[in-house]
Amino acid sequence: MIIIDLTSYRCPLPLVKVKMALKQLSDGDSVSVLLSDPGSRQDVPRYLKKIGVSHFITEDSNSVLSLTVTK
Template identity: 80%
Template sequence: MVIIDLTSYRCPLPLVKVKLALKQLSSGESVRVLLSDPGSRQDVPRYLKKVGICHSITESTESILSLVIKM
């Protein structure tokens, strides 16, 4: 599984990078995304839900949100 650490980026760059990463994934592959920016922590899961991409939150603390996205 590929891990994309986006904790050093601020909105809207994490969402853009997630969209680009999703274009490179094949069916059945998954990616773990780490987010810290408050806006991105809301925007990325909202976007995934809107477009119907399966994801799960594996960690949610005050400083980090970890998502596993499966294509």
């Protein structure tokens, strides 16, 4: 599985990078996304839900939110 570490980026760049990654995935492929920015921790899951992309939280700590996203 591909891991995209976006913990060093601030909103809105993580959301843009997630959108770009989704375009490169084939249907059924999964990617792990790591986020730390408070805005991105809200925006990315909200966006994924809005477009109907399957995702679940694998870790939610004070320092990082880890999502597994399946196209």
